[in-house]
Amino acid sequence: MPEWGRLQHFKCLLTCRLTGSAGGNRCCLAASLRSEAMAEVKSAPTLKSYSPLKSSPSTQSSSRGAGGKKFSSTSDYKQTLNRLKVDFERRYQNPRVASESGLDDYDVLRTLGTGAFGVVRLIRKKKSEEYFAMKIVSKERIIRQKQLQHMLNEKRILQSVEFPFLVTMESCYKDNSFIYLAMPFVSGGELYSLLRKNKRFGEDQAKFYGAQVALAVEYLHHLGLIYRDLKPENILIDAKGYVKITDFGFCKLIRDRTWTLCGTPEYLAPEIIQNKGYGKSVDWWSFGVLLYEMIAGYSPFYTHSADQMLLFEKIVKGKVRFPSNFGTDIRNLIQSLVQVDLTKRFGNLKNGTSDIKQHAWFRGTNWIGLLNGEVTAPFIPKVAGPGDTSQFDAYEEPPELMVTSKCLYVKEFADF
Numbered sequence: 001m002p003e004w005g006r007l008q009h010f011k012c013l014l015t016c017r018l019t020g021s022a023g024g025n026r027c028c029l030a031a032s033l034r035s036e037a038m039a040e041v042k043s044a045p046t047l048k049s050y051s052p053l054k055s056s057p058s059t060q061s062s063s064r065g066a067g068g069k070k071f072s073s074t075s076d077y078k079q080t081l082n083r084l085k086v087d088f089e090r091r092y093q094n095p096r097v098a099s100e101s102g103l104d105d106y107d108v109l110r111t112l113g114t115g116a117f118g119v120v121r122l123i124r125k126k127k128s129e130e131y132f133a134m135k136i137v138s139k140e141r142i143i144r145q146k147q148l149q150h151m152l153n154e155k156r157i158l159q160s161v162e163f164p165f166l167v168t169m170e171s172c173y174k175d176n177s178f179i180y181l182a183m184p185f186v187s188g189g190e191l192y193s194l195l196r197k198n199k200r201f202g203e204d205q206a207k208f209y210g211a212q213v214a215l216a217v218e219y220l221h222h223l224g225l226i227y228r229d230l231k232p233e234n235i236l237i238d239a240k241g242y243v244k245i246t247d248f249g250f251c252k253l254i255r256d257r258t259w260t261l262c263g264t265p266e267y268l269a270p271e272i273i274q275n276k277g278y279g280k281s282v283d284w285w286s287f288g289v290l291l292y293e294m295i296a297g298y299s300p301f302y303t304h305s306a307d308q309m310l311l312f313e314k315i316v317k318g319k320v321r322f323p324s325n326f327g328t329d330i331r332n333l334i335q336s337l338v339q340v341d342l343t344k345r346f347g348n349l350k351n352g353t354s355d356i357k358q359h360a361w362f363r364g365t366n367w368i369g370l371l372n373g374e375v376t377a378p379f380i381p382k383v384a385g386p387g388d389t390s391q392f393d394a395y396e397e398p399p400e401l402m403v404t405s406k407c408l409y410v411k412e413f414a415d416f
Helices: 004-015 033-042 077-092 139-144 148-158 191-198 203-223 281-296 308-317 328-337 367-371
Strands: 018-020 027-029 106-115 118-125 131-138 171-174 178-184 235-237 243-245
Touching (some): 139 148, 148 178, 203 281
Antiparallel strands (some): 018 027, 131 178
């Protein structure tokens, strides 16, 4: 039975923290909720808490999208993940310090998105004419909203992960007033926008995207990371039609369990809502919700009511109703992922991710072919070139950034 007393506590906690997003009826936790997660970031385990694998010459060339080489269909994939973990640990233990010069090497072209924490702009490197998405955040806003540890954590993870279906950090800069994170520009737009345009996906298209997301989550979990904000808005589509997960604001290195309330309400696992403490299995719950939304066009716990408690009540009960277009296999998989009982939830059992990857719904999936980008995507965005922004909404360009003559918060951003 759900612990309604705790839910009432969370109702009070969430009332002033929930805000509408660009997704219409979908609500997401307000930006102020991130400050609650900062206490968690400060106490997060470092990699010294783990026993890193020893590197060998073979670990320096991992794979396509993670060292430039292709994934092998003949090698043990667990060993491949181990090699990728060595690479991650090496980068994580040696975080890059932002350069105080280099921004003059880019042309700023247009705004790709805006949010509570800054603006994202399309930029082009003058010499190579490569395109990047640059996240620009005010130092003053970071300090005022107590987000310094959050930004340091996000930057460190972005510069350390390297996997075909994850956005990574190309470079970072800082000046007197702002910090800048440059990431490869993913030109196909958001999965969320494509889903809303199509209303819903067929099972084959959902399987194509879902398989890549499953591989990305498996990779993150193998590194000891929990993602905590899996949803269509945080999944981009590249020019080949493949996915790239972005926004690592809630991603965290954990030992076993954590307690912070963060994420998007419709994707929250019951144990988060009930404040029981939770682990990586919450990502697999969200994965099940994602699969459902891609095929149905709405989340399994969607409610027309503005009362978030009704949503949370449906989540903790965990009862999912399926539209008629869902086949038997996908129903079974989602029921095994959106499973309140952690001893029965796929991804959290003895076989780990294998229970998901070997499920009947994924039968015939070419996992290595997906990792190497060799499977033809069911949808390829119509983009004219690497800098085409037609798949993104148009924004009114904000005023030119005003950089102060005096460097702000020198001590606070010394290690950024």
